[in-house]
Amino acid sequence: MNLLIIKVAISCGPGLFTRPVAGGVGGIHRRGKRSCPDIMPCDGKNPFHEKEESMIVVAAMLKAQEGREKEMEDALTAYMPQVQAEEGTLLYVVHRARKNPERFFIYEQYRDRDALIHHGSTEAFKELFNNLAPLLAGDPSIDTYEVVVAKQ
Secondary structure (H helix, E strand, O other): OOEEEEEEEEEOOOOOOOOOOOOOOEEEEEEEEEEEOOOOOOOOOOOOOOOOOEEEEEEEEEEOOOHHHHHHHHHHHHHHHHHHHOEEEEEEEEEEOOOOEEEEEEOOOOOEEHHHHHHHHOOHHHHHHHHHHHEOOOOOOOEEEEEEEEEE
């Protein structure tokens, strides 16, 4: 059994997917010298505003609308080749709850902030979330973490 203790670094607030963006979800905005994907709020809780350059872990919880679970699974599966081509994406695992098949959990590890920004600014990422938006039952929950201790 692997032991992994993590602490919350930053949490994204509610309304994550409610920001209107030309052409749908996605795009880039600037905050100071930092570029941030518009999918995340620019409210000081955005992981793209983090200063630290160490590995970033993202945990995302998504819930599909009733009867649209397979469509969500297919969209997430179709996105995987793009993720596999990203050099800075160390781990990207999509899980589906056994008892609640409408719930999906995505565990992601990025080399650093730049890798996370690259991941969130690709055309494939924007297309994924444009495809997922009509399938979602509410806003996703997305948190970023930093590793405290882990079994190697």
